[in-house]
Amino acid sequence: MKKNVILVLALIMLTIFFTGCAGGGSNDIVVVSREDGSGTRGAFIELFGIEEKDANGNKIDHTTDEATVVNSTSIVMTTVAGNKNSIGYISLGSLNDTVKAVKIDGTEPTVENIKNNAYKVFRPFNIATKEDISELAQDFISFILSSDGQKVVEDNGYIAASEEGPYSGTKPSGKIVVEGSSSVTPVMEKLKEAYLKLNTNAEIEIQSSDSTTGMNSAMEGTCDIGMASRELKESELKSLKPTVIAMDGLAVxxxxENPVSNLTSDQIKGIFKGEITSWNEVAE
Known part of the structure; x- marks a missing residue:
């Protein structure tokens, strides 16, 4: 009997040992980040001070090297939903009930809290074009900025950025390609759907990638309209004209299953820089 107890204890200790080797401590934080080029990542590291200037004035991204890097909003949510110790960040407009958004500095991430300036973590959704664009591209943009298009923006959980009147375009025929940010893509799909009900002569192809790819494609002329979930860089502004179509919060x-429901801005910064590595350090 004594030998059996010792054997069971030994097996338990071995299981704990190998589990720890495979996945780290049971409360180790698993950081999930977007890829380089993502506008969501660019906005996130800027808003939380994870990006800092070095002695030469160059911006350095201090996201921990231990982060799991994924290339779309949907994969961030899937990854976080599948790992009880994970943390990530996404567009507020993309948030669903598969994950839990934490309060930041005691404030819940909602459209209303962004509008009343209580929730500080938000960024613009931009589209960008060259100076000379097709009649269809211009008409689609006119729709997006109209009260009809901005209603679509607000109906899908984002904040309107334009106060123009109802859409009264020319409804031209043709095809345009819109490419870029996977964060902007969901609302752009809804805008496309609403526009095509008004202009059945048009064809719009939306390609989801990231903000930098969208801007590069617009500059190279491989798409008509680029999408970015951040401000445009100086190098991009030399060739492109940006237009803000919505404001969007960032949700952490x-x-x-994680009991943590509130984090401070400093805690989020520490987690994503790799300075805070255990949920025990931020337990409420």
Missing amino acids: IVNK
């Missing part, structure tokens, strides 16, 4: 998300 955790697994639904």
Whole structure:
């Protein structure tokens, strides 16, 4: 009997040992970040001070090297939903009930809290074009900025950025390609759907990638309209004209089983820089 107890204890210790080797401590934070070129990443590291200037004035991204890097909003949510120790960040407009958004500095991430300036973590959704664009591209942009288009923006959980009147375009025929940010893509799909009900002569192809790819494609002429979930860089502004079509909050998300419901800005910064590595350090 004594030998059996010792054997069971030994097996338990071995299981704990190998589990720890495979996945780290049971409360180790698993950081999930977007890829380089993502506008969401660019906005996030700027807003939380994870990007800092070095002695030469160059901006350095201090996101921890231990982060799991993924290339779309949907994969961030899937990854966080599948790991109880994970944390990531996404567009507020893309948030669903598969994950939990934490309060930041005690404030819940909502459209209303962004509008009343209580929630500080938000960024613009931009589209960008060259100076000379097709009649269809211009008409689609006119729709987006009209009260009809901005209603689509607000109906999908974003904040309107234009106060222009109802759409009264020319409804030209043709095809345009819109490419870029995976954060902007969901609302752009809704805008496309609404516009095509008004202009059945048009064809719009939307290609989801990231903000930098969208801007490069617009500059190279491989798409008509680029999408960016950040401000345009100086190098991009030399060739492109930006237009803000919506404002969007950033939500910091955790697994639904995670008991943590509030984090300070400094804690988020520490987590994504790799300075805070255990949930025990931020337990409420």
